[in-house]
Amino acid sequence: MTELTCVGPDCTNAVKVKADLLCDGHYWQKRKGRPLTPLRPQARRGELRRWLERAVTIETNECIIWPFAAKDRDGYGQIKVDGVQRKAHAVALELASGEPAGDRQALHHCDNPPCVNRRHLYWGDSTDNNRDTVERLRHKGRSNLTHEEVREIRRRFIPRRRGVPSNALELATEFSTSRQAIWRAARGASFTRVE
Structure with missing residues (x-):
């Protein structure tokens, strides 16, 4: 018996819902009332880590943007390391500097959350991070008003x-x-x- 493929746009995934001839991703788009759009490619196991290891060797002053769908609500790239979800820019800085984060936080000079360029990153603590937030006018306390x-x-x-x-x-x-x-x-x- 041949396996049916999804009728969603640009999709070659196997059909999971036979009544609709849709894969899981397109089925959930339809169920949520969204138009069917091409699905983002899912990263294979280890692909994010390999990409990040290559990215930290790039010599550029431009932002290197985390290209994967794995991002938190603030736009920071997410990567799983040893079973623990971590921020991609912190892992990038660890790879570039050879030092574990410990109690430190990876901060951006560029103020661009998905950036993983090692030249834009530096170690700091929570006090540095809070000061940076206020100086760059991103701090609004608990309110959304300035x-x-x-x-x-x-x-x-x-x-x-x-x-x-x-x-x-x-x-x-x-x-x-x-x-x-x-x-x-x-x-x-x-x-x-x-x-």
Whole structure:
């Protein structure tokens, strides 16, 4: 008996769901209501490690971007080493420097999470990482608002009064946050240190 192949675009995988003639990947795209698109190629065992070992030998000042789908929610490449999921840039720095990370963290000069170029990486600790985050204006605390945005919200906020609706919903939409976050920022319940 011949094995059926998936009818998804550019797919040669074996059919898992015979009713739809789809492989697992295309079946889940269909089930989630997404259009059928070509699947990302899955890395074979050891392929990520071999690619990373080659990448750290490249002599360039440009970012070397982690090309695999294995990334965390912040965009950092992920690789499994000895059964433990690790950040690819930290493993790249270990390979390049010959030193294990220990308690240190691998930090980027380029501020580009998927970059694994050894020239863009350096060792630091959590204090260095936090300082770097603040200096590069990526730190927003637990909020998704910056101090400049809070000042703008306070300047433009119109509280609800009789016959006059608040503009909190419009501001929440504009600043991509919740109406409650707008109210708290405008009234000083949050961002108490921002004038």
